[in-house]
Amino acid sequence: MNKPELLIPAGSLEVLYTAVNYGADAVYIGGDIFSLRAKAKNFSKEDMMTGIEYAHSKGVKVYVTANIFAHNYDLEESAEYFKEMAKLKPDGLIMSDLGLMRQAKKYCPEIEIHVSTQMNNTNYETFNMWHELVGATRVVSARELSLKEIKEIRQNIPDDLEIESFIHGAMCISYSGRCLLSNYFTGRDANQGACTHPCRWKYAVVEEQRPGEYLPVYENDRGTYIFNSKDLCMIGHIPEMVDAGINSFKIEGRMKTALYVACVARTYRKAIDDFFEDEEKYRANMDWYLSEISKCTYRQFTTGFYFQKPSEESQIYDSNTYINEYIYLGLSKKVDENYVYIEQKNKFCVGDVIEIMKPNGDNIETQVKKIINEDNEEMDSCPHPQQKLKIMLSVLPEEGDILRVRKTE
Secondary structure, three states, X not given: OOOOEEEEEOOOHHHHHHXXXXXXXXXXXXXXXXXXXXXXXXXXXXXXHHHHHHHHHOOOEEEEEEOOOOOHHHHHHHHHHHHXXXXXXXXXXXXXXXHHHHHHHHHOOOOEEEEOHHHOOOOHHHHHHHHHHHOOOEEEOOOOOOHHHHHHHHHOOOOOOEEEEEEEEOOOOOHHHOOOHHHHHHOOOHHHOOOOOHHHOOEEEOOOOOOOOOOOEEEOOOOEOOOOEOEEEOHHHHHHHHHOOOOEEEXXXXXXXXXXXXXXXXXXXXXXXXXXXXXXXXXXXXXXXXXXXXXXXXXXXXOOOOOOOOOHHHEOOOOOOOEOOEEEEEEOOEEOOOOEEEEOOOOOEOOOEEEEEOOOOOEEEEEEEEEEOOOOOEEOEOOOOOOXXXXXXXXXXXXXXXXXXXXXX
């Protein structure tokens, strides 16, 4: 068995550093154009260069999403974009649009093409077609496939064509993400990266129905969340994912924080490594995996389509909010003899007991002794996000560690 790649999302340079340090084999990012996460921070050319250099220095690959469905007005800019990719040298481009693939083949032919899940890749002939037509080295399977179907695809495609499949994260209600609801309701096109997530809205049905008419639904505070799916979690089914012949385990979440990315990356890293060391060790550590993965933000968990078609049990009808057990305080950017330096993300106070989350799986409690702002003033608390602070703690973290605190009611 070949150990699959652990592929982690990053919506900013800080999150990329976190993904690399917490166990990613590869990271996928979006540029400031041509990405299906237009509302993520995304990467400027300069940040992309810095991120790729950093990841490569640690032996981690970087894939860049260029997965919008392009219009004519996108094409001129895309030529310049792919010329830049040729200079930046990411390890792959995740793509959906045949026209953009043609541009990429013309302007950066040495960069691998990975075919996005947006292309509804549901059978082995589709995989083979992408391999032959555009020289794709990897195809991302549609979320609607079972593990049995993925295994059949593996048996009917060349060994040098890789399968990438989602193992964790939010599920799209529409077929492989090909959704028109956002554009219809708000004019923001999901297939251009601007989805407003109507699947998370609260809907009600019209109470009176005339004979022969369809029963319409509309957004209403008194309704229910009829499209709101639970999140995918396959931490307990890594043996089955490996047996299906999947080459890359993909985590969803380019809009997520460094805390989320650190949590999922290190948990899946340990689970994969434990399984390949000894399956009994993997089974014995299951409670730890499940405990740690529940410390990420999530909407309850499902196994999606992997074992059977989802039923009504895979939906959440009473809420669209995440379960969130921990609050992200900041990333340790620098540590000296007495202080850790962070850009603070959420409020905490002197005297609070917080937690250092380390890449090796350890969680270490520490108490806040002193908070000092950029003007060298001591503070009892730090209520304003993005303050640059130095903090004295009873136990100091190392550079790159995450600081978090358990959420209280």
